[in-house]
Amino acid sequence: MSNVNLRTLVKKAGEMALGNSWGEDAYTINMGILAIDQNNSGSCTRLAKYYMLNDNLPEAKNMYLRALKIDPESRIALNNLQVIEQAQKENAIAEKTIKLVDGVHAADKSPKKKGARMKKAE
Template structure:
């Protein structure tokens, strides 16, 4: 491959990033870019985002660090590393809370402060410890605040699949109706 190929790959990778395409094809293109140009900072940050979306935080962090090694002033890498660090601290703090009562209290406080990601972590942990419908509904509400409609749908499906009591299914459908309608409106 030559310089012209590198330019084409870089243009394609940039276009995919602008269109919010982060799948395997984007991964392969950015890896090819790095093979041709080890110091391509943009390819590093795009790969970091790919890894982050795949929940491979270690690789994402390493790619952001590589981007910073290439360009110590890269704001995207600096901000994303900061976000990863904050997210890890939040997760560690959530893991320290042992009772569902405290998790729910902290979750409600996080919702009121607009810290929806933290609220989702707290409610998710509460639901894991004590899988009650009220905890699931709190979690779904946090997802709604973050506009994570896919997560709402996954939770809804899980609840429907796991519950056989008709009154529970009716309650689930009633509670999720407005959350799921919001998703349908956005899809149109």
């Protein structure tokens, strides 16, 4: 593919990003850019955004890290990696809390506990 086609894809990807269009077409265009130019950090950050919007934080993180290998000064990648790390911490806390609550509810429903509560009530 020629540089003209690459420039056309990059321009289209930029326009889609500015238009807040992060669907499958944006994904396809940015993957196409990376197939031609593996060192296009903009495509990496746009793909990372696509993954974030589709709740795929591990893949988003990988793309932001890839963007940083290409451009260590990328503020977009640096800032969003912090957002992902914070989201992952919050998700871990939420998952632990849910397991804890589910464990407490499961213990409350056990026959031994239920019988003990009934005797106390008498």
